[in-house]
Amino acid sequence: MTPLASIRDLRIGAVTDAGREVEIIRGVSLDVAPGEVVALIGESGSGKTTIALSLMGYTRPGCRIESGAVLLDGTDVVGLSPRARAAIRGRTVAYVPQSAAAAFNPSKRLMDQVIEVARIHRLMPPEAARRKAVDLFRALALPDPDTIGDRYPHQVSGGQLQRLSAAMALIGDPRLIIFDEPTTALDVTTQIEVLRAFKSVIRGGAMAGVYVSHDLAVVAQIADRIVVLKDGEVQEEGTSDQIINAPAHPYTRELIAAFEPRSGAVTPGSDVEPAPVLEVRDLTAGYGGIGADGLPRVPVLRDVALRLLPGRNLGVIGESGSGKSTLARCIAGLLPPARGTISLAGRTLAPGTHGRSKDDLRRVQIVFQLADTALNPNRPVGRIVGRPVTFYHGLHGAELEARVDALLDMVRLPRAMKYRLPGELSGGQKQRVNLARALAAEPELILCDEVTSALDTVVAAAVLDLLRELQRELGLSYLFISHDLSTVEAICDDVMVMYQGETVERMAAARMRVGAEHPYSRLLISSVPRLDTGWLDGLEQDAELVAQFARR
Amino acid sequence: MVRIGLGMRISALGLASAVVIAFWGLVAILAPLIVPYDPGKIVDYDYFGPMTEDFLLGTDYLGRDMLSRILMGARYTVGISLAAVSLACFLGVTLGMVAAVIGGLLDQVLSRVIDAFNSIPSKLFGLVVVAAVGSSLPVLVLTLTAIYTPGSYRFARALAVNINAMDFVTVARARGEGLIYLIREEILPNIVGPVLADFGLRFVFIVLLLSGLSFLGLGVQPPYADWGALVQENIGGLPFGAPAVIFPSVAIASLTIAVNMLIDNLPRRIRDRSAP
């Protein structure tokens, strides 16, 4: 069978901010057969999106196709005129973007955007296009298919937008659809439904797909073949089963290994319960000032309570909007709660940072999710890590230098890195600096807010290992906030499930998958994709439960 | 959408602009050493004299050497504008960052007052103040500063609000850091690029406003004159294209165009905005 699309020895160059030219795609070749779904998998920077976009004859600003061919139905799109290229886009090959929320024009109605392809290419009269769109909405299981098109992007949920973007891609009956990490921005319970919708339309329309993702488990559910990429080069290529069950390339094996569940609890629970390092009681907090009833006008947390014993870790899980990050901010004193108390080692802390002593502040450190924004991009690593040392412990000069070196050693970073700026570091390195800064204070408790979520799987696993080691060495406690269950499972002793600002269940992390009792916990836990090509098809979820909790 | 092939051309333009700016900067510093004549001395009984070997750029309405006057004028135009823009940006950026970091009522009040100030036309304000208290150098500088501080404040505040929302600032806050540290170490280094670009644009506006004020008769003390005043006092020569009115105009335009061009050709990361 002749391939529908085929890439031959593609090389793409890019110009960096500094004006240097680098090759980001180095001689990639791959084929997509009609009706086949090929997944491009790799870490950030592996070039997967760039390759996928080249199938549309498109490169992002600053990039340029240096050599090679991108054949679509036998035509090389690289050499086409802009007009001819525009003619194939949306019609022969269509695109489903990573973030549908950003890819929809905020000032136009959804329907107009969905049928725009038909209008641009004059495929059918608008009325017919609208009818077709409604059919697609129905097929994608969107609510109110007849009227949802009249809304504006901000009036529908993220999961719905993602499905609408699929409808937008499907309207021109393309022969190839490019999915660019289409579920990455979604909550797990939402992701399932979107994946199902995608799968059904692809199967039904017999079109080919290129699915770009960093998540093997997701890809396993939808792709026929998987291409593993690293640094702009193909590492391994094979059917989904083959890649997942019998990876040949060491890099692929590393990727798969990162999925293996790890031992959870570091310290076995002793029978005599020591005094908790952190105790939160009846915490109610929110934004918009305090209303007449003594509650915040925009409440985020309602009567949350938790206990964290020394040397143990508590995982807080929940989807976006559950209030888990707000909890961390309250504990750190960044958001003074409306009600409730926070005590550290038995002593009640002042609600805000202003009321807390330097020592209180030192004992609780917070580490944020995005190392990119958590590190001042214009300060060298040494200064970032050194500041808490000076601030809390008053060290200067050689003493400070020595302490910074020790901290970098602790997080397994070369000492020479202290002269670099954060922008010159990789994601994993940044997160290590982020940790080193927290450690510099010599805290008792570290609040980890999604510290591994933005990292690639392999790197995330390494960071988790580091956290575990540090805990062993320094006797820290972690409050671990995440939406990723396997991470929590890997490091925590106890787990607290939050839903819309309230605690729905507390349990031991080890019993999470089997012992969850609250329906929401069960739904959440069952929605995490497994590294098993048959998982999605075999998954049964209580429709009523889904309707109740998942905001799709 | 950016053509890579243009890369070289653009920097050449930027470089040329930088050279022009440096030239005027140098002239401003060295002026007293390089003027061929005393800028206040009437050296020619003719007025609006043509360009001759003796008077390279002709003579002005009193018969003074134009080249000398323009060279000395650079001191005033560049000096006053630079002083005013520096003060305005220092004040505006500092206040803007403080407002962004502290937020709340202070931010509200500051922004309200600044908005009120913004609503008074700048040229009229300059005219009123300078007319009222005279046009000594400090008055000119302070007036121009007052006019351009609000804009600088708004610009810096908008940038600082974005930075202030970043996690690294939150971390510093959680650490218990004070206002000065937050501003100096966390906010400022991250807005300094756009602030510098803004500094350049504001410099251009100040040069132009200063010229405008000089045109309306308020400028530095005789016998010296800034470029705007040179144009104003010689504008009678325009109908017959006297060099005395052409060259100061060219001087103003060359400086302001160069600054604009330089900013437009700064790397995108530094620029980040294209107009006030």
Place this chain on the structure above:
Amino acid sequence: MSDRDDTNWTVRHDRMVEDAIRRGISRRDFVRTLTAGGVGLAAGGLLLGHAESVLAATPVRGGTIKAAGWSSSTADTLDPAKASLSTDYVRCCSIYNRLTFLDASGTAQMELAESIDSSDARVWTVKLRSGVTFHSGKSFTSADVVYSLKRHLDPATGSKVNAIASQMESIDAVDPQTVRITLKAPNADLPVILSLHHFMMIADGATDFAKPDGTGAFRVEMFEPGVRSVLVRNENYWKAAGPYLDSYEFFAIRDEPARVNALLSGDIQLAGAVSPRSLRLLESQSGVTVVTNTAGNYTNLNMRLDMAPGNNADFVEGVKTLLNRELIQKSVMRGLAEIANDQPVSPASRYYNAELKPRAFDPEKAKHHFQKAGVLGQSIPMICSDAASSSVDMATVIQQAGAEIGMSFDVQRVPSDGYWSNYWLKAPVHFGNINPRPTPDILFSLLYARDAKWNESQFKSEKFDAMLLEARGLLDDAKRKEIYGEMQAMVSNEAGTAIPVWISGVDAMSTKLKGLTANPLGGLMGYAFAEYVWLES
């Protein structure tokens, strides 16, 4: 008083021609300019003055012009007592009449008065012209004169000539056609004083100057302070001749280049106070012409004799010697000026002391004086402002001359706005600008008498005061001239006022506009042009 005295005019004309030649215009061009401008060229080089009679034969009625002055503000007023800017004077001259007016020779001529007589120069009898009516139709009588003059004595009126008016002890209506004015002390110049623009005759009891009622050649059709005015011909004007224009629009264009451009583009037909620097442009264009008059306006440097450094006579003498009058005349005034000799009576006056020569520019001598005064090496602040015209440039010239002999002047240009109340008469060394006054008596009493309100240099001399009083009461003109001549010498030598040049005024106009001549009371024909000019058909 009504006799015409032309004796000085040949001298004036020669001087004008000389000026023009010095400016670089060829004789032929000059003649062309003047002829085209409506100034006839009589044999023997007699130009102005006589022109009136030559051209008076040909005026044409009809037409409308736009004319632009140089100053205006929202304070523009039609109240003659408050008139302060050229625009006010122009409008008032059109709307009202005075008892007397000054002709081109500077002599008082009768206007609403039929005669003004006195035997002792103290009690004056004014006979009024009969048959004169206001625009409203009301007849002009002695009651109007009494009201018009008396209001200047009331501070609430805000009159500009309150001080001059206060020498009138009583003003009484003898009968409807006769007024008796009794002065506190004799003053032979009363007829001239009454020709001041502020002493316009208004209707008895008038207070609302938004709708002014006068006897003048024009009625107000519209008036917007600070913007413009339109005046239309008074069809019942009492004078036999004029006005010729149907109407005229008057406004100010404060920016001089803009004023010239407006004339060149044909938007206006008459532009007052053109800068000497615009002459080169005007001369290069056809269809425009200029009228120059040296009326006695001057910008002077005042050194207060009661304060350092002016309290040292050597400093004052040094500055007067350091004045490069020729350079000021040539470079600053572009030749449109006559060199003056540090006293306020202009060559246009019949009392001018021609024997008094201006000091020569002599830096070495000046240096000697400064050395004696011990001011060399000090920096003397010198206040100038655009309010005192050309003072900034004059200051620059003095500053430069000083720099060459090691005398440092710190030139401080201050805003026009508020200059007269904040700096003038107050700063130790500053510039002033004095408008033409019709008589030496007014000039001296205003500027040099011991208790003169505007004693710019705080000049105080008992002898001078006595001479002033003596001359004022004298009806013998020759004797007066002698005394005034001596007083001019005293001022030139002893007062702290350095007067470098007499500044000529230049009005530019379309060649189609005829009838405008020079006048000692100022530009635009002493502001009264509207009544006399006409448009060539």
Place this chain on the structure above:
Amino acid sequence: MNLLIARMILQRMGIVLLTLLIVSFAVFAVTELLPGDVVEILLGQSATPEAVAGLRAAMHLDEPAVIRFVKWLGGLATGDLGISYVNKLGVAELIEGRLFNTLKLGGVTALFAVPLALGLGIMAAMFQGSVFDRVVSAATVTVISVPEFMVATAAVLIFAVYLKWLPALSLAGDVGSIGELLRNFAMPVITLTFVISAQMIRMTRASVIDTLNTPYCEMALLKGASRVRLVLVHALPNALGAIANAVALSLSYLLGGVIIVETIFNYPGVAKLMVDAVATRDLPLIQSCAMIFCFGFLMLIMIADIVAILANPRLRG
């Protein structure tokens, strides 16, 4: 939706009033601090102490400043702008004609400048990097860099003095027909169009290009949309808020920033009136002019905000 906008307008009006109060107080204070007062200015060279005192009493200026301010504010609240100190005419009467002139000039200028600027700005963004774009960009930079009095004077010389196509002055009165109006306004309008268009072109181009860099514009490109469609359908509606703001700022210049143009063309507008008022220390007039500028500025900004809201369905709610 309408309710929301109505509420926002009300809220804004509150802020406007507050700002006006701040400004009026500031203006009053500054005027009080200016050396010399209206009486001294009025009397000019004849300002003797007695004359000053007499006239000051006659004008009720001997009352304390605060009382005069409160009186003026009270008058303002009842719509009475007061009486000019210097010519005894009502301030409202004085301003009325001038304001009409200013608005007329501003209106005619806006009519030309806004479509021109938006058109050029959008086209430049649409063909970003092309020769057209570079010519427009270079031209705008040049215009921004040249003082406006030079633009104005050069325009007068060329069009009025040498070519004699247009009048050198712009007298607001006696305008019979539209053609005459245009001819009369041509010079100042040309100058002002130059001055304000440059800023608007730059801002329009920049905000359209910013919007073109968003994911939804990339998405539209990947749907096969042409450059023109991309700009007009996708970028422009979203850039509208920013453009409206830029237009409002530029137009606010037409209120008080035109002093130089008013000076050169002798156009009787409010800016010159205010400068006159300052020269004569005519407080009621200064106050009222300042209020007008401030009010106009705030109104324009408010209109821009409303446009931004109408253009954005998210804010529209």
